[in-house]
Amino acid sequence: xxxxxxxxxxxxxxxxxxxxxxxxxxxxxxxxxxxxxxxxxxxxxxxxxxxxxxxxxxxxxxxxxxxxxxxxxxxxxxxxxxxxxxxxxxxxxxxxxxxxxxxxxxxxxxxxxxxxxxxxxxxxxxxxxxxxxxxxxxxxxxxxxxxxxxxxxxxxxxxxxxxxxxxxxxxxxxxxxxxxxxxxxxxx
Amino acid sequence: xxxxxxxxxxxxxxxxxxxxxxxxxxxxxxxxxxxxxxxxxxxxxxxxxxxxxxxxxxxxxxxxxxxxxxxxxxxxxxxxxxxxxxxxxxxxxxxxxxxxxxxxxxxxxxxxxxxxxxxxxxxxxxxxxxxxxxxxxxxxxxxxxxxxxxxxxxxxxxxxxxxxxxxxxxxxxxxxxxxxxxxxxxxx
DNA sequence: CTGTCATGCCAACACTTGTTGGCAAAACCG
DNA sequence: CGGTTTTGCCAACAAGTGTTGGCATGACAG
Numbered sequence: 455x456x457x458x459x460x461x462x463x464x465x466x467x468x469x470x471x472x473x474x475x476x477x478x479x480x481x482x483x484x485x486x487x488x489x490x491x492x493x494x495x496x497x498x499x500x501x502x503x504x505x506x507x508x509x510x511x512x513x514x515x516x517x518x519x520x521x522x523x524x525x526x527x528x529x530x531x532x533x534x535x536x537x538x539x540x541x542x543x544x545x546x547x548x549x550x551x552x553x554x555x556x557x558x559x560x561x562x563x564x565x566x567x568x569x570x571x572x573x574x575x576x577x578x579x580x581x582x583x584x585x586x587x588x589x590x591x592x593x594x595x596x597x598x599x600x601x602x603x604x605x606x607x608x609x610x611x612x613x614x615x616x617x618x619x620x621x622x623x624x625x626x627x628x629x630x631x632x633x634x635x636x637x638x639x640x641x642x
Numbered sequence: 643x644x645x646x647x648x649x650x651x652x653x654x655x656x657x658x659x660x661x662x663x664x665x666x667x668x669x670x671x672x673x674x675x676x677x678x679x680x681x682x683x684x685x686x687x688x689x690x691x692x693x694x695x696x697x698x699x700x701x702x703x704x705x706x707x708x709x710x711x712x713x714x715x716x717x718x719x720x721x722x723x724x725x726x727x728x729x730x731x732x733x734x735x736x737x738x739x740x741x742x743x744x745x746x747x748x749x750x751x752x753x754x755x756x757x758x759x760x761x762x763x764x765x766x767x768x769x770x771x772x773x774x775x776x777x778x779x780x781x782x783x784x785x786x787x788x789x790x791x792x793x794x795x796x797x798x799x800x801x802x803x804x805x806x807x808x809x810x811x812x813x814x815x816x817x818x819x820x821x822x823x824x825x826x827x828x829x830x
Numbered sequence: 831c832t833g834t835c836a837t838g839c840c841a842a843c844a845c846t847t848g849t850t851g852g853c854a855a856a857a858c859c860g
Numbered sequence: 861c862g863g864t865t866t867t868g869c870c871a872a873c874a875a876g877t878g879t880t881g882g883c884a885t886g887a888c889a890g
Contacts, residue, residue: 460836460837461836461837461887462836462837462838465837465838480748481669481671481747481748482748483669483671483672483748484671484748486876486877486878487877487878487879488876488877488878496837496838496839497838497839497840498878498879499838499839499840499879499880499881500837500838500839502878502879502880503837503838507878507879508878508879555747556747556748558747558798558799559669559743559744559746559747559748559794559798560668560669560670560671560672560744560747560748565798565799565800568799569799569800569801569802572801591802591803592803592804592806592807594803595795595801595802595803595804595807596804596815596816598791598795598801598804599788599791599792599794599795599796599804599816600787600788600791600819601791602791602794602795602799603786603787603788603789603790603791603792603794604787604791606747606787606790606791606794607783607786607787607790608787610746610747610753611746611753611756611757611790612753612757613757613760613783613786614757614779614783615779615780615782615783616780616783616784616786616787618780619780619783627784627823628784628787630822631788631819631822634818634819635815648866648867649857649858649866649867650866650867650868653867653868674846674847674848675847675848675849676846676847676848684867684868684869685868685869685870686848686849687849687850687851687868687869687870688867688868688869690848690849690850691867691868695848695849696847696848696849
């Protein structure tokens with residue numbers, strides 16, 4: 455009966471949703487199993503039964519797909535702006551990324567997950583987009599620094615001027631930066 | 643006897659140094675008073691006597707001066723590169739900034755401190771450097787997003803390609819970005 | 831209906847946390 | 861020297877943590 459719909463699937467989903475919310479707003483250590491369980495209106499022990507322990511719960515809650523567009527489908531000189539817009543949109547529509555970012559600051563497993571996400575999703579796109587595949591990692595790292603920095607200031611630190619910008623304004627400013635990191639002639 | 647050198651000043655300093663180290667490597671919640679006290683080779687209760695409570699200890703440990711150069715002393719078109727280099731150097735020579743960044747991800751007081759730092763130190767420089775003072779906050783916010791993002795990837799998440807770069811390489815890449823955020827014609 | 835398994839809650843565990851009060855020794859001042 | 865203040869440690873507290881095992885209730889197959 456592995457593929458059947460169990461009655462507990464709703465509970466599992468409620469736990470996962472509550473976990474994402476707590477991890478996103480409180481980070482890994484301050485998000486307690488008890489608080490998550492209370493949000494999902496079940497007993498804390500259920501969380502343990504369905505997810506084993508807190509670490510595994512986080513791993514399940516931090517599962518994430520950036521859904522990056524295919525580099526081939528976008529004109530080379532619009533890639534920066536398109537990526538910037540996509541990132542911001544993705545960030546605003548799914549709190550998983552904020553959860554991951556907040557947790558990654560203090561939790562090594564979350565940081566490792568962030569590095570995996572970088573290597574598995576952003577790096578391939580950079581490799582396809584940049585002139586010399588040999589320095590794709592560095593270029594992807596720079597793109598990450600700008601996009602994660604923007605998310606940090608906007609969703610975590612909440613710097614007023616960064617929060618005040620619309621997503622389109624922010625993308626318009628940051629787009630050329632991403633573009634340069636991806637496709638410019640090598641600096642230095 | 644307020645201005646005299648007390649015998650306990652060495653202990654106070656040891657506590658503060660240990661606190662900065664722990665906050666920098668563990669973040670606010672995982673850095674325990676007990677661990678800090680152990681590092682400083684004293685009893686946990688001493689931390690309380692000298693700093694009141696954990697919050698105040700963090701406030702004392704997170705005191706920080708960016709020591710930004712005067713915008714007037716630097717040619718306008720070299721400001722971006724100079725700032726990038728300065729930031730990276732400052733970051734590497736004092737772990738207080740890493741402590742502040744790690745803690746700010748999950749601790750509201752630390753985030754507030756980060757915003758103060760932004761408003762009191764980076765904003766004035768941007769106001770002096772950018773063409774129209776009216777959009778200085780936005781420009782300063784963008785600068786912060788890039789510099790904090792770089793620090794996040796390099797010192798907290800430890801993305802391999804970002805760690806592998808030398809400080810000068812990183813500054814060479816990021817410099818033009820900062821420059822554009824500060825002095826370019828308004829985007830969008 | 832009967833037996834079986836899934837679902838949920840309760841109570842408790844071992845442990846860690848920040849924090850407090852009291853007590854000994856050392857340092858200092860007259 | 862005597863008296864006071866400073867510096868430090870010890871033991872303990874109350875609260876909160878992740879985690880566990882047992883017991884009820886419901887659903888469901890035969």
